[in-house]
Amino acid sequence: MSTAYTIYPDHLRLAVRLTPNAxxxxxxxxxxxxxxxxxxxxRVTAVPEDGKANKALILLLSKTYRIPxxxxxxxxxxxxRKKILRIEGDPEDLKAKLEKG
Known part of the structure; x- marks a missing residue:
């Protein structure tokens, strides 16, 4: 089974499918x-214009997983709609946060 993230030495890359205007x-x-x-x-309530949905996504991930x-x-x-995000930090710590939800 493939995972939605890829681990690198200093960060993790996360594949996200975003539904804006939810x-x-x-x-x-x-x-x-x-x-x-x-x-x-x-999913975010923000509309997909002027980067509003992307900003809302970053805020949502930040709050949910306690990541700056x-x-x-x-x-x-x-x-x-499909995005790849780079999340800086200890990859093992980030992986644990993602898997715990």
Missing amino acids: GRNSIDGFETAAEGEAYLKA KSSISFVSGETA
Whole structure:
């Protein structure tokens, strides 16, 4: 089974599928797409314009996993539904936070 994150020596990369303009802000757990690609499902109430949904996603991840907002950045997918995020920090610590939910 593939995982939604990749571990690097000083950070972790997380695949996220974001649903903007949702009824609530939430992390809906990990899911695997039909083609075998894994990602973290997230939804935010913010609209997908001027980076509002992306900012809301970073805030949601920061609050949910107790990660500083400044340590989360985009690797790719800023204007797409599927995104790759770079989360700075101890990868094992970050992995434990993600798996614990």
